[in-house]
Amino acid sequence: MLTVENTLKWLELFNAKIQAEKDYLSELDTPIGDGDHGNNMSRGLLAVHEALTTQSATDVPSILKTTAMMLISKVGGASGPLYGTAFLEMAKLSSTTLEVAPLLAAGLAGIQKRGHAQVGEKTLIDVWTPVIQAVEADMLDGATIETAVMATKDMQATKGRASYVGERSIGHIDPGAASSGYLFTTMLMAGVV
Numbered sequence: 001m002l003t004v005e006n007t008l009k010w011l012e013l014f015n016a017k018i019q020a021e022k023d024y025l026s027e028l029d030t031p032i033g034d035g036d037h038g039n040n041m042s043r044g045l046l047a048v049h050e051a052l053t054t055q056s057a058t059d060v061p062s063i064l065k066t067t068a069m070m071l072i073s074k075v076g077g078a079s080g081p082l083y084g085t086a087f088l089e090m091a092k093l094s095s096t097t098l099e100v101a102p103l104l105a106a107g108l109a110g111i112q113k114r115g116h117a118q119v120g121e122k123t124l125i126d127v128w129t130p131v132i133q134a135v136e137a138d139m140l141d142g143a144t145i146e147t148a149v150m151a152t153k154d155m156q157a158t159k160g161r162a163s164y165v166g167e168r169s170i171g172h173i174d175p176g177a178a179s180s181g182y183l184f185t186t187m188l189m190a191g192v193v
């Protein structure tokens with residue numbers, strides 16, 4: 001269940017993790033993309049952090065909406081609109097429910113509506129999908145997240161920039177899957193689920 005307190009804690013932990021792993025995320029994006037995923041996410045989460053510490057958001061929908069707006073406006077590249085849309089869909093639904101599983105499912109639906117990717121195409125969807133299934137079963141743990149991130153290594157990318165390198169995308173972890181892994185490990189750390 002999301003609360004103002006655990007949502008703010010989650011986003012703060014996610015920001016810290018993204019800043020710490022910025023270089024690693026850009027390294028993952030180098031062989032199969034344009035080497036900017038860490039920089040993109042770092043810029044976006046820094047803007048989220050600044051917005052949430054200067055504005056005093058007092059309800060979950062406005063925290064999620066501010067997050068969405070910062071990600072959409074500050075992150076260049078594919079990942080900004082995708083993460084931004086996910087948070088925007090979560091923001092909309094959060095005025096009706098604060099249950100985590102339906103909120104994340106709405107976020108994933110937004111990502112898929114925007115990016116048209118399916119499971120197995122080596123994108124962040126390959127982490128969001130099993131994570132949501134685990135949350136629904138009340139069984140999410142760090143191992144589930146790690147397994148989902150690592151499973152993208154053997155996939156061939158058929159969406160996004162990584163699809164340009166075709167078969168050569170096989171053997172590399174997807175950077176967006178890795179950043180989504182951090183989104184969900186920090187969600188666990190914040191006690192959201």
Ligand code: ADP
Binds near residue numbers: 176
């Ligand atoms: P860009 O590729 O524009 O440089 P980033 O490097 O920030 O953007 O983000 C790349 C990540 O975005 C990929 O690793 C992948 O997980 C995700 N991605 C790209 N295209 C799609 C898509 N159509 N649907 C879902 N996720 C996608």
Ligand code: MG
Binds near residue numbers: 034077161
């Ligand atoms: Mg990139």
Ligand code: MG
Binds near residue numbers: 034036076078
């Ligand atoms: Mg780019």
